[in-house]
Amino acid sequence: MTPMPSAGTPSPRVEKITVMQALNRAMRDAMTQDENVHILGEDVGTLGGVFRVTDGLTKEFGERCFDTPLAESGIMGFAIGMAMGGLRPIVEMQFDAFAYPAFEQIASHVAKVRNRTKGQVSLPMVIRIPYGGGIGGVEHHCDSSESYYTHTPGLTVVAPSNPADAYHLLRAAIASPDPVIVMEPKRLYWSKAEVDLSRPRPGIGKAAIVRDGTDATIVTYGQSVPVALEAAEVAKREGRDLQVVDLRTLVPFDDATVMSAVASTGRVVVVAEAQGFSSFASEVAARVGERCFHSLAAPVRRVTGFDIPYPPPKLEKHHLPTVDRILDAVDSLQWEDQ
Amino acid sequence: MTPMPSAGTPSPRVEKITVMQALNRAMRDAMTQDENVHILGEDVGTLGGVFRVTDGLTKEFGERCFDTPLAESGIMGFAIGMAMGGLRPIVEMQFDAFAYPAFEQIASHVAKVRNRTKGQVSLPMVIRIPYGGGIGGVEHHCDSSESYYTHTPGLTVVAPSNPADAYHLLRAAIASPDPVIVMEPKRLYWSKAEVDLSRPRPGIGKAAIVRDGTDATIVTYGQSVPVALEAAEVAKREGRDLQVVDLRTLVPFDDATVMSAVASTGRVVVVAEAQGFSSFASEVAARVGERCFHSLAAPVRRVTGFDIPYPPPKLEKHHLPTVDRILDAVDSLQWEDQ
Amino acid sequence: MTPRTPRAKATSASAQPSYDTESATLLPTATPIQLVDAEGNPSTAETGNLPLPDDAALVRAHELMVMGRRFNDQAGALVRQGRLAVYPSSHGQEACQVAAAMVLGDQDWLFPTYRDTVAAVSMGVDPVQILLLLAGDWHAGYDPYEFRCAPTATPLATQLVHAAGLAYAAKVKGEDKVVVAMCGDGATSEGDFHEALNFAAVFKCPVIFLIQNNEFAISVPLSRQTAAPSLAAKGVGYGMPGKRVDGNDVAALLAVMGEAADRARRGDGPTLIEAHTYRMQAHTNADDATRYRTAEEVEPWVARDPITRSEAHLRSRGLLDDAAVADLKQRAEEMAAEMRLGIGKDRDLDPAELFEHVFAKPTPQLLEQRAQLLDELAREEATK
Amino acid sequence: MTPRTPRAKATSASAQPSYDTESATLLPTATPIQLVDAEGNPSTAETGNLPLPDDAALVRAHELMVMGRRFNDQAGALVRQGRLAVYPSSHGQEACQVAAAMVLGDQDWLFPTYRDTVAAVSMGVDPVQILLLLAGDWHAGYDPYEFRCAPTATPLATQLVHAAGLAYAAKVKGEDKVVVAMCGDGATSEGDFHEALNFAAVFKCPVIFLIQNNEFAISVPLSRQTAAPSLAAKGVGYGMPGKRVDGNDVAALLAVMGEAADRARRGDGPTLIEAHTYRMQAHTNADDATRYRTAEEVEPWVARDPITRSEAHLRSRGLLDDAAVADLKQRAEEMAAEMRLGIGKDRDLDPAELFEHVFAKPTPQLLEQRAQLLDELAREEATK
Numbered sequence A, B: 001m002t003p004m005p006s007a008g009t010p011s012p013r014v015e016k017i018t019v020m021q022a023l024n025r026a027m028r029d030a031m032t033q034d035e036n037v038h039i040l041g042e043d044v045g046t047l048g049g050v051f052r053v054t055d056g057l058t059k060e061f062g063e064r065c066f067d068t069p070l071a072e073s074g075i076m077g078f079a080i081g082m083a084m085g086g087l088r089p090i091v092e093m094q095f096d097a098f099a100y101p102a103f104e105q106i107a108s109h110v111a112k113v114r115n116r117t118k119g120q121v122s123l124p125m126v127i128r129i130p131y132g133g134g135i136g137g138v139e140h141h142c143d144s145s146e147s148y149y150t151h152t153p154g155l156t157v158v159a160p161s162n163p164a165d166a167y168h169l170l171r172a173a174i175a176s177p178d179p180v181i182v183m184e185p186k187r188l189y190w191s192k193a194e195v196d197l198s199r200p201r202p203g204i205g206k207a208a209i210v211r212d213g214t215d216a217t218i219v220t221y222g223q224s225v226p227v228a229l230e231a232a233e234v235a236k237r238e239g240r241d242l243q244v245v246d247l248r249t250l251v252p253f254d255d256a257t258v259m260s261a262v263a264s265t266g267r268v269v270v271v272a273e274a275q276g277f278s279s280f281a282s283e284v285a286a287r288v289g290e291r292c293f294h295s296l297a298a299p300v301r302r303v304t305g306f307d308i309p310y311p312p313p314k315l316e317k318h319h320l321p322t323v324d325r326i327l328d329a330v331d332s333l334q335w336e337d338q
Numbered sequence C, D: 001m002t003p004r005t006p007r008a009k010a011t012s013a014s015a016q017p018s019y020d021t022e023s024a025t026l027l028p029t030a031t032p033i034q035l036v037d038a039e040g041n042p043s044t045a046e047t048g049n050l051p052l053p054d055d056a057a058l059v060r061a062h063e064l065m066v067m068g069r070r071f072n073d074q075a076g077a078l079v080r081q082g083r084l085a086v087y088p089s090s091h092g093q094e095a096c097q098v099a100a101a102m103v104l105g106d107q108d109w110l111f112p113t114y115r116d117t118v119a120a121v122s123m124g125v126d127p128v129q130i131l132l133l134l135a136g137d138w139h140a141g142y143d144p145y146e147f148r149c150a151p152t153a154t155p156l157a158t159q160l161v162h163a164a165g166l167a168y169a170a171k172v173k174g175e176d177k178v179v180v181a182m183c184g185d186g187a188t189s190e191g192d193f194h195e196a197l198n199f200a201a202v203f204k205c206p207v208i209f210l211i212q213n214n215e216f217a218i219s220v221p222l223s224r225q226t227a228a229p230s231l232a233a234k235g236v237g238y239g240m241p242g243k244r245v246d247g248n249d250v251a252a253l254l255a256v257m258g259e260a261a262d263r264a265r266r267g268d269g270p271t272l273i274e275a276h277t278y279r280m281q282a283h284t285n286a287d288d289a290t291r292y293r294t295a296e297e298v299e300p301w302v303a304r305d306p307i308t309r310s311e312a313h314l315r316s317r318g319l320l321d322d323a324a325v326a327d328l329k330q331r332a333e334e335m336a337a338e339m340r341l342g343i344g345k346d347r348d349l350d351p352a353e354l355f356e357h358v359f360a361k362p363t364p365q366l367l368e369q370r371a372q373l374l375d376e377l378a379r380e381e382a383t384k
């Protein structure tokens, strides 16, 4: 562990960067260290991606960061072949809903190749998917598609919520011998934090308690984390002390951290943007109910998107989990039984 | 309601048919009544489908039951256009995993067209998907893919477990103004029952209590229903009285029936073949936990497939929910607290 | 409806499609068909033996292009004013879009993409309604049945299959309907492009596939999209004729599209048309084209502008004069004013509508969720 | 590895692929290339100006075909005995499959489908191991790296893209590697076929796409699959040469495939080859071909059998005699005996392995689930 810089004298390594820059840096560092790391996708080259996450990488690494024909199934299948051939491809899907054409390649191959071949063929590849809403995007640009992937055995799924995690989880994803889906919090691409990227972080599979609290636990991930933290801030003023768990990784799920957090408060709200029905949030609620049944003082509540197609920009504010909606859920946790 | 035939003199309408025959009959009857009903898919024509579900329909209706080029996304998109053009297409996907190439058409169009157009364009189409395992099929032929669809807002999803429901749910699906996914219980295609198809059945959205019981409730659907019923039979001999709910429809979910069933027993096991993580079964467990919290005497248990790619034939018996595994789950429902 | 007989069983090895002929005849011409050159004069290039469309059609096309250009400009301005979130301009591609709409009759359908709003407007779609998507009000702002115009498609190439399916429905119902399905050069790489063309050809659907090859898919140039000698050359792989046409020559477009529409109406099946044009502006306002192309690259295409060309042509033939131009300009300004007014107007959006159209009848779950939202809004209102 | 320079920006309208030439040169011959006719004589049909492969190659190909036929027969028998769940026979297609393997060298890779087990066996894959999938033991029974043979693919056309990707990896790593990617006529309709060919052509990947056109996709005849003049004609749409070859003439296949392999090795990119053959048996044993074709339809193809033809040819040229035939038969019987033995043998399958390979390291959840299963099994064992 790097020693903590002493207060008042910020380490020169501490810098203020955005999630986008952190992701970019992760790829750049990985590409510098390992010439087998290649990036492919639509507009990832000269343009640097429609969100500029791959900005400058083609300039620095040439065809190792390359534009493909416009065909997501092709991109995914091509990356599978590249990985079989000894490279470590990073695939960028331009938007969540535009990964759907690649669904067969993901579900029937990416997720299964290691298992089909008894571990003889591994697929070290990364699939980056900008997910979620709140950016005023029109239809097909704001889906929260993580549940399709978390339901598919063989896929590791991470969802960073801040620059440091974005950097480290993407580095870990690139280093993984297995395919990893990185759900990138689109709305947070431009959000900044002070980070020291040289300091290690918990790896894939570790949740983080990002706020301590004793009254109830909010379990969330990705771009819902700041909303949950804000809700906790408001609740504090209203006299309730909320704990916030940032899952960081959806698969494999960190049961240990979540269950001990829940046990400590006995009340739980799960927050996610995706439509709630049959979702990853359902899984969290079901697991908590199954494993912490006797610690629970109230039913697990879910604050998720409604079970509707993602709304048009002018109405999306009604769909997304808000501070108020989270607080309503917290209010409903049967405090009268205390 | 048709009056019940008096005991001993079976009505001439009662007949013993298989699930497959029931599905075939539903399409035949619908095609006879409405010339806009067309069937398309791979090998559905002359061959009658690899499972023979469309047997004889091309002979009877000519090109209204027709073979397409081998391209699932094409089939799905073509059916969308057909529906927009005033037909009522029924799509057969040959096996569960072979519907994945059509995923974008399903998620971005089938599920969304009505909503996108404020109801101005409706898509009365049916997507038939033989799902599930237990038939000794090799990889990609045994997936339980329902959770991908139940998570997608805009899709109605039904899952019959017996010939009568197969007939009536498929008829209802064809009659629906909205797209309906019919998860056909592959393993039960050849299973027979005495039915009177002229007797109405509960429609889409209605669960059925297929066995009464007071000790615990098994919530299940599709090809897990017979396994659950068998488990209940065995439990009976062991002194426990299990209620079995056959959901019949996964979306829209019949909260009323399920929650009142659960309230009556206070103990629940959810059974499904699909891998359990982030699945439809998670939703059922989460909902029950949320809505029946104070009626529950024990945590909701799930008996599902493991979180692994569907196993090879010789090992599938270890993966699928069995009577023993259901009984183990029932045993774990904290009876000591009674 | 004529009853259809079951298809014949495959009878013998000779049931194979005939390999021996055709291939070459399905290939496009070596250069794009052009009837009017960039200066507005009769073309001396490849004409595909096609006659010039009649005067009325050319004048009408010109009018629609001028309106289309004004539509593009106004939509761009609305973006700059923050009234629209985004706009994919078809500036420079108006000839393709106008021709696509003009060859269609009262029964016929158009399947446009996000960039084909000018085609949709040329079909009669209300200019304000079509922008509601981009204004953020709702997804599709118009009734597709009213205008026989499918919602503008965003997921690339998916709409091509729908178009084939709708054409098939028309065919089996015995309706006289032709469908134009539009896509860009980039979209030709998608699997759905392939599947759509194949289905259309196998079932001889009355559909015309119009590729607007504007040389870019966002930042990606055509050379990264395909190594094919032309996009139109893809037709032969489906057994359908491929045509190359100058995408900035509305006369040629009308002629080539018209020929394809006749073919479709005769029951002879689909045609693939590649119109070679250029995306004069960035992909959308959100895009920064300077990152991947220079002003010098764009420059030569200014001189090939479809409207300048058409105006020169019509004037030289006495089909357009200053008065007509002024009148047209006036009408275009009126439309632009309506757009400003329509889009600028505050529209009441009902949050409850989020739950209204997911299914024909809202599910119990959606009713609960709607009640939750309405309750929240009521409480919010109360605390105001 | 040579460092690669960033790709040049698209420079001008002239950066378009050249539309004017090529198309015709990429088209296949009007009839399939044939070097040896059905009677085993030098062909008088289209030869594509290709010379006959050398004697050793022809003899080797014959041997592999005979072994392949025996493999097919034995696998069929194992199905009838209930030892295999299912077997998609390539009886009659042995020439294609053997040629696919034979043009590959020690570095090269094969991407086969479920029907291409004979190709895989010709690559050296153990005949028993390749059947483990169909015996129900595990999904892929052999190590793909050991034999440079990808797992046989079931989801149609998906493997073609993998093949292109692996070829690309070889190219950027500077490895001398050629890849053969196989599919059937039906699979050409899938979007992935299109995307694979396009990627391969754009990136000039050293890959050969071999379509075995056996006229059927389960029950669906080729005429329902495409309206194209030939499947090979699809090549032009990607800018790659398309070749038609008699799929029952192993000499022609070796020549055409060899030429494509040379082209790939030279760095000139992919080739599309359509081998016209016939599926002599049902799709699999589970299929009932009498539902969709008559014995009379199959009949003419018996006379075109690739092995009979090859034997006649080799005998007429003194390259094969009775002794060699008997020796070969003997070796084939030995292989068949090994297959019976290997597949007949009880193999211990470990249920715990279900959890072993989902990830490199089992997740906590999988460890829990494994523990549950092992506990169940232990309790079961205890109550026995």
Ligand SMILES: Cc1ncc(C[n+]2csc(CCOP(=O)(O)OP(=O)(O)O)c2C)c(N)n1
Pocket (backbone or CB within 6 Å): A042, A070, A094, A098, A101, C115, C154, C155, C156, C183, C184, C185, C186, C187, C188, C214, C216, C217, C218, C279, C283
């Ligand atoms: C399936 C899918 N993938 C990616 C996108 C994102 N995207 C929108 S437009 C575009 C480029 C399309 O290029 P082209 O087809 O040439 O049409 P143009 O924009 O030039 O009119 C891309 C990649 C999308 N809309 N759909």
Ligand SMILES: Cc1ncc(C[n+]2csc(CCOP(=O)(O)OP(=O)(O)O)c2C)c(N)n1
Pocket (backbone or CB within 6 Å): B042, B070, B094, B098, B101, D115, D154, D155, D156, D183, D184, D185, D186, D187, D188, D214, D216, D217, D218, D279, D283
């Ligand atoms: C994506 C997908 N869809 C459907 C199937 C089911 N299926 C297996 S083989 C087959 C026919 C394939 O025909 P063809 O490509 O001609 O190969 P052949 O079997 O004749 O060798 C079908 C439809 C599949 N395996 N994968």
Ligand SMILES: [Mg+2]
Pocket (backbone or CB within 6 Å): C184, C185, C186, C212, C213, C214, C215, C216, C217, C218, C279
């Ligand atoms: Mg373009």
Ligand SMILES: [Mg+2]
Pocket (backbone or CB within 6 Å): D184, D185, D186, D212, D213, D214, D215, D216, D217, D218, D279
């Ligand atoms: Mg075939």
